[in-house]
Amino acid sequence: MNAALTTGGTMDATSVSPAVLLADHLKALKLPTFAREYDKVAAIAAQDRADYPRYLLRLCELERIDRERRIVERRIRQAKFPQVKSLDTLDFTAQPSLNKALVLELARGDWLIRRSNVVALGPSGTGKTHLALALGLAACQKGHSVAFVTAAALVHELMEARDERRLRKLQQHLASVKLLIIDELGYVPFTAVGAELLFEILSQRYERASTLITSNLPFDEWTSVFGSERLTGALLDRLTHHVNILEMNGDSYRLAASAKRQKQSNAKQEAGMT
Ligand code: ADP
Ligand code: MG
Numbered sequence: 001m002n003a004a005l006t007t008g009g010t011m012d013a014t015s016v017s018p019a020v021l022l023a024d025h026l027k028a029l030k031l032p033t034f035a036r037e038y039d040k041v042a043a044i045a046a047q048d049r050a051d052y053p054r055y056l057l058r059l060c061e062l063e064r065i066d067r068e069r070r071i072v073e074r075r076i077r078q079a080k081f082p083q084v085k086s087l088d089t090l091d092f093t094a095q096p097s098l099n100k101a102l103v104l105e106l107a108r109g110d111w112l113i114r115r116s117n118v119v120a121l122g123p124s125g126t127g128k129t130h131l132a133l134a135l136g137l138a139a140c141q142k143g144h145s146v147a148f149v150t151a152a153a154l155v156h157e158l159m160e161a162r163d164e165r166r167l168r169k170l171q172q173h174l175a176s177v178k179l180l181i182i183d184e185l186g187y188v189p190f191t192a193v194g195a196e197l198l199f200e201i202l203s204q205r206y207e208r209a210s211t212l213i214t215s216n217l218p219f220d221e222w223t224s225v226f227g228s229e230r231l232t233g234a235l236l237d238r239l240t241h242h243v244n245i246l247e248m249n250g251d252s253y254r255l256a257a258s259a260k261r262q263k264q265s266n267a268k269q270e271a272g273m274t
Helices: 018-028 033-047 052-079 102-107 128-141 153-162 167-177 194-205 231-241 253-273
Strands: 118-119 147-150 179-185 210-215 243-249
Touching: 018 033, 033 052, 033 179, 052 128, 052 147, 102 128, 118 128, 128 147, 128 179, 128 210, 147 153, 153 167, 153 179, 153 194, 167 194, 194 210, 194 231
Parallel strands: 118 210, 118 243, 147 179, 179 210
Antiparallel strands: none
16 A cells, blocks of 8 residues: 555645646546546647636647446446447348438437347348347447347356356346347257246246347247247247338348359469450
8 A cells, every 4th residue: 555645544744746646546446548648638728828717728639538338348347249330331232122311310218218029030141130230239239238149048048047046146136137139049949948948038028128139030930939829929929019121031141252263263363364
């Protein structure tokens, strides 16, 4: 502990330089941007002949901008996205069936305030995960908590929590996030218990918080994943009560990209041969 610190944890103002005291106070007040910038901003303020309130105002603005950025970064980490992807890199011309206007509206985040859902449907490679990641990122930037998980991993986690008697806690956590993204529903069928546990999560979130699901299966084939027709009906009923459906029925972006690369390399080879 710093010798200049008194028993109360504050510094002895008589023996320590103001810069050290200030650093200590700003740390205690959790104002890291103040601590980092006050000197630089002071020099600029002196140049501009800015008065004290203006000087303080600039520091406050910097601190708030930085704080917002740190909070968004924390939200992104907590969302556990497998990758960070945004709408900027989503090529809408490659997927003409995708409703661009609706996607852009969803990125504004009002659907999260209305607690409605999104379902993205389409075959493999059509950009469903990319879109889910991009809408998840936009939600983080708009101030909402997000959790990203694949359907198989979620069911696995729920089963594990149940076996370890901490299901209630996990359910409470999953119910508390503003946006739950469940990716890849449809590739792996669930056991009866798994289907029931996933149904419970969606029931608990119904009209309380938004869920985004991506699936390679149209709704009428969801019974093949959940097993029970009754359960699937009840689940779809809740999920689709307030829902925006994004259909992506075009070609696989992966296939198109590799076909394009193949064509280019063939053309190069041919050019090299002549
Ligand atoms: P899906 O989840 O539907 O199987 P992905 O989202 O994983 O498809 O897309 C496969 C790959 O192609 C990813 O790398 C993704 O970023 C890219 N991709 C898909 N669609 C587009 C698109 N319209 N514009 C840009 N990249 C895309
Ligand atoms: Mg995917």
